[in-house]
Amino acid sequence: MYKVGVVKLTSCSGCICEIAYAFAFDDILSNYNITYATILADVEEMGDVDVALIEGSVSSKHHEELVKAARAKAKFVVAVGTCAVLGGIQSLREGSDINTVKKAVYPNPEYIDVYDVPKPVADVINVDFALPGCPINGDALALFLRKYALGGLPVAFYESVCAACKRKGLECVVVSKGIPCLGPVTNAGCGALCPSFGRGCYGCYGLKYFDLNKEKLETFTNRLIELGMGRDDAVALLKGYGFKSYSTIVKGEKR
Amino acid sequence: MIENMKSVLTRVEGEGNIVIYEKEGHVDSVKYEVIEAPRFFEFFVRGKSPDKVVDIVSRICGICGTSYNFVASTAFERCFGVNVDPEIMAVKEAQHLAERVKSHILHVFHLNLPDLVNTKSVVEFIPRNPQLSKRALEVLVWSRRAMEVLGGRMHNVVNIKIGGVHRVPEKSEVEKVAKDLGTVMKSFIEFASFVLSLKAPDEFMQKTSVKPHLVALYPSTLEYPHHSDKVCMDGNVYSLSEFYGNIVKYLHVPHSTAIHCRVKGTESYVVGPIARFNQFYNRLSKEVRDFIETYGWKAPLSNVLQSFVARIAETYETLLMLEKFFDTYRTRPAPSTAIPEKGEFTCEYAVEAPRGILYHKYVVRDGKVVMGDIIAPTTQNVAAMDDIATTVLRGKKVDAGVVDMARKIAVSFDPCLSCSVHALPVKIIRV
Numbered sequence: 308m309y310k311v312g313v314v315k316l317t318s319c320s321g322c323i324c325e326i327a328y329a330f331a332f333d334d335i336l337s338n339y340n341i342t343y344a345t346i347l348a349d350v351e352e353m354g355d356v357d358v359a360l361i362e363g364s365v366s367s368k369h370h371e372e373l374v375k376a377a378r379a380k381a382k383f384v385v386a387v388g389t390c391a392v393l394g395g396i397q398s399l400r401e402g403s404d405i406n407t408v409k410k411a412v413y414p415n416p417e418y419i420d421v422y423d424v425p426k427p428v429a430d431v432i433n434v435d436f437a438l439p440g441c442p443i444n445g446d447a448l449a450l451f452l453r454k455y456a457l458g459g460l461p462v463a464f465y466e467s468v469c470a471a472c473k474r475k476g477l478e479c480v481v482v483s484k485g486i487p488c489l490g491p492v493t494n495a496g497c498g499a500l501c502p503s504f505g506r507g508c509y510g511c512y513g514l515k516y517f518d519l520n521k522e523k524l525e526t527f528t529n530r531l532i533e534l535g536m537g538r539d540d541a542v543a544l545l546k547g548y549g550f551k552s553y554s555t556i557v558k559g560e561k562r
Numbered sequence: 563m564i565e566n567m568k569s570v571l572t573r574v575e576g577e578g579n580i581v582i583y584e585k586e587g588h589v590d591s592v593k594y595e596v597i598e599a600p601r602f603f604e605f606f607v608r609g610k611s612p613d614k615v616v617d618i619v620s621r622i623c624g625i626c627g628t629s630y631n632f633v634a635s636t637a638f639e640r641c642f643g644v645n646v647d648p649e650i651m652a653v654k655e656a657q658h659l660a661e662r663v664k665s666h667i668l669h670v671f672h673l674n675l676p677d678l679v680n681t682k683s684v685v686e687f688i689p690r691n692p693q694l695s696k697r698a699l700e701v702l703v704w705s706r707r708a709m710e711v712l713g714g715r716m717h718n719v720v721n722i723k724i725g726g727v728h729r730v731p732e733k734s735e736v737e738k739v740a741k742d743l744g745t746v747m748k749s750f751i752e753f754a755s756f757v758l759s760l761k762a763p764d765e766f767m768q769k770t771s772v773k774p775h776l777v778a779l780y781p782s783t784l785e786y787p788h789h790s791d792k793v794c795m796d797g798n799v800y801s802l803s804e805f806y807g808n809i810v811k812y813l814h815v816p817h818s819t820a821i822h823c824r825v826k827g828t829e830s831y832v833v834g835p836i837a838r839f840n841q842f843y844n845r846l847s848k849e850v851r852d853f854i855e856t857y858g859w860k861a862p863l864s865n866v867l868q869s870f871v872a873r874i875a876e877t878y879e880t881l882l883m884l885e886k887f888f889d890t891y892r893t894r895p896a897p898s899t900a901i902p903e904k905g906e907f908t909c910e911y912a913v914e915a916p917r918g919i920l921y922h923k924y925v926v927r928d929g930k931v932v933m934g935d936i937i938a939p940t941t942q943n944v945a946a947m948d949d950i951a952t953t954v955l956r957g958k959k960v961d962a963g964v965v966d967m968a969r970k971i972a973v974s975f976d977p978c979l980s981c982s983v984h985a986l987p988v989k990i991i992r993v
Contacts, residue, residue, distance in 0.1 A: 315577070317598070317599040318624070319621050319622060319623050319624035319627065320623075320624040320625060321621075321624020321625070321627060321717045321718060322624065323624065324625060324664075324668065324716060324717060325716070327668065327702075328702070328703070328706060328716065331699040331702060331703055336688065340685065341683075341685050346672075346673075347673075347683050347684060347685060348676075348682055348683030348684075348685055348686075349682045349683060350682070350683075366599035367599055370599075395601075395621075396601070396606075396618065396621045397601035397602065399606040400605060400606060408602050409602075411602065411604060411605040412600060412602050412604050412605055413600075413814055413821070414812075414814045415814045418814065418816050418819070419600060419819060421599045421600065425599075441621065441718060442624060442717055442718060497715075500714045500715060500720055501720050501728075503714070504714055504720050504721050504728045505728050505729045505896065506720065506728040506729075509614075509617055509720075511718065537611055537930075539611075539930075540610055540611050540614045543614065544614070547606075547618070
């Protein structure tokens with residue numbers, strides 16, 4: 308029986324629902340036991356575990372301590388979801404003065420203690436495996452858990468949402484309808500969800516990092532604008548769901 | 563340190579603490595500290611176009627994100643004067659209803675049940691009652707499939723837009739989930755019968771009369787509260803702008819990253835299943851009421867620890883509503899909607915999210931959102947949580963029983979501090 312710990316940082320907890328879903332399968336339940344998850348059990352501190360699933364982005368010193376402790380107690384660490392892998396939609400505050408941001412929401416900003424910019428988990432600790440997605444695909448998590456129980460790991464693949472569209476035999480929404488779509492620059496994994504509903508992908512599996520650079524991204528952004536998306540909206544989607552990749556690409560750093 | 567202010571908002575999800583203030587060994591007061599780091603959605607919806615905002619705000623809550631898509635899109639439809647065909651609206655509503663089933667089952671089974679059967683967690687419960695657990699999980703997995711067919715996935719659905727939906731699913735796709743509804747209904751009844759035969763742990767609650775206001779949306783039709791532009795508090799009806807603009811005052815307290823809402827700045831109120839159930843019991847189907855009453859329950863429920871009864875009733879009612887939707891379902895082309903590029907609009911609306919009223923207000927200027935105000939159910943309930951726990955526990959000797967009760971009160975609200983409340987770390991402070 309493998310022990311699993313679920314660590315929650317700053318997020319909407321949507322990925323935790325996907326974790327709950329993966330643990331509705333008999334074969335997962337017979338191989339794994341969740342020994343720590345504040346959402347599920349009255350256990351206040353994580354003990355030693357085989358697998359730590361870390362969800363959410365790091366927003367405070369407290370979170371840094373939490374993930375470091377999780378790393379020390381877990382044999383294998385998985386960053387779960389776009390927040391944990393890339394920083395999440397909350398990264399959109401980057402570039403604005405944090406006090407202005409706080410004042411926009413709270414009457415007493417001095418009560419609020421958060422980092423200027425949230426960090427992905429891999430900025431703090433070494434992560435063994437990452438599952439992007441906002442939320443993650445619960446079936447992909449179940450697949451990971453099945454493979455891990457057999458002593459292996461799922462094969463990592465490097466493709467965009469476009470590949471999934473082709474495989475599903477979907478008509479390209481950009482070509483056939485002129486709808487702006489982030490599919491070409493977005494990590495696959497959702498099964499081309501938005502195009503299958505006749506709309507453009509909005510990038511929630513995060514900006515892929517492996518074959519993009521600043522020039523390509525700028526060209527692509529301009530294409531979205533040509534198709535009718537406002538620049539502010541385009542940047543918000545690329546940056547909001549792909550913060551870590553976005554900032555690396557925009558700064559021109561090679562990864 | 564507490565200040566009054568006019569109209570700010572905020573929502574919460576995630577991390578919290580129970581703080582018990584102790585005086586000479588006895589409880590003086592109880593506060594639920596919400597320490598979840600805020601994500602500042604109200605800040606970054608500014609400058610975005612309304613259609614992007616509809617998708618972004620669903621990220622506020624991973625459990626009830628569809629409520630966010632739903633209310634934001636409907637608020638924009640109303641202020642832009644977009645007419646939505648009732649059948650298209652029904653597809654949008656059905657996604658929200660499926661979410662209600664998912665959220666209630668997740669809460670009753672995963673979070674509330676351990677308190678009712680005295681286990682530390684559902685993980686402990688499953689091997690003890692594998693058959694019953696299977697029934698609950700069947701309902702959960704079905705609600706997921708329903709959301710996948712109608713909205714693309716179990717949360718952050720991709721099929722809600724201003725003007726309705728992006729695509730009306732094929733009848734054959736919908737039939738796949740519809741045909742299993744009968745079996746799922748049976749699974750639900752089996753699980754619900756077990757839950758309803760349990761007693762709420764109310765040894766303390768019975769002795770006190772804590773009576774916060776009950777607030778639910780006032781339905782425009784004869785249906786159970788779903789979405790509306792009117793609010794009903796203890797039987798009195800208000801418009802949304804009157805209630806959220808004048809009646810409720812917003813307090814930012816140092817122990818919480820969630821804004822607290824209080825009627826006139828002092829009195830707490832409760833939104834959510836118990837507020838809907840107690841005020842609109844007669845709007846539930848007779849079938850649902852008969853079922854609940856078989857187990858000796860009916861409105862009014864006397865305290866929040868009995869909220870699970872309301873959740874069970876609502877899940878039943880919602881499954882019946884979905885059955886009706888499936889029965890008359892037909893596909894049709896999705897509408898295209900133009901968003902006005904010029905002009906200023908104030909857009910507001912509210913929906914009954916699983917945990918209670920979710921209110922959105924936006925100002926749109928020349929096609930961009932310039933202001934967003936979002937008042938989530940938990941934001942409204944935290945003050946009542948503090949008040950109820952303090953009233954019930956004040957004067958009691960601080961011991962494990964007190965801590966346990968404070969935890970149970972929190973859990974029964976199903977707060978969206980990301981549900982982590984099931985293991986709120988406890989702090990005891992001497993005053």
